[in-house]
Amino acid sequence: MKRNIKLDATDRKILEILQKNAKITNAQLSQEIGLSPAPTLERVKKLENSGVIQSYHAKLDANKIGLGVSTFVMVSLKGHNKENIERFVSRIESIPEIVECHHVTGSGDFILKIVAEDISSYQMLMLETVSNIDIVDNMQSMVILSTFKDSKVMPLK
Template identity: 70%
Template sequence: MPPFKFDKIDRKILDILQADGRITNAQLSKDIGLSPAPTLERVKKLENTGIIKSYHAKLDTAKIDLGVNTYVMVSLKAHNKSNIDVFIDAINEVDEIIECNHVTGSHDFILKVITKDIASYQKLMLERVSEIEVVDSMQSMVILSTFKDSKVLPIPSN
């Protein structure tokens, strides 16, 4: 499928929706300079083509008692489709693993893990992740501070 062609209005819609997914169609139409009906049509087109995949609420981790964020680099015993499938199926069952990326380099995957505290992190790693039969090794990095946490994507110009 060829890449979607964005015009200035599409880019503006995407920028605004990334900043505030709860904006009303009336306010969005005012901000982009179109009437509500064509604005809604454009948003629906962006949703139907899969460019807008979903809308989410960003939660304050400290206020919901999730204080430990880590990145875990994982190496599998062998890098083949079967092991990758076993690993992915297993980590999809672990809610604390909020991101999983298949990467190049000295490790096979990087996981982003969020837990209440170090004790719950250690328990998760020892009892769940390290017990996945295809895991060979893991290396953890605890996040001390986060200085940028943007989920806003730069919209390329065509």
């Protein structure tokens, strides 16, 4: 388990700003937090190097790029051992339509978020790829009808 990184008020402010606008220039960021550009850049680099900031991404509109169907799929494996978990994760890492994979407690072992062009593409993916993973025991699909909140912003105390 990773240890928590000590963050002061300035670090938290930097993180709040970058989560909302990762394209902000260092000069603009330094103005907003009240430091000169050099120490601001040093703090951002420290946050990146420590792993607090993992990456920067462009958020895409799935519908506008032809991915009209999103689902959550609860997956149960045939065995709950480390080898099966590693085999499953290894197999799904190579499937680009699976955009999230979470190991969970409860009635299933994993929750996957899957995006596809349409229902027939989704069905084909499930029948020909995901269900053919030999250690998959059971799957339950939930089609996402509407999304009312999809924030990637982490709350900072």
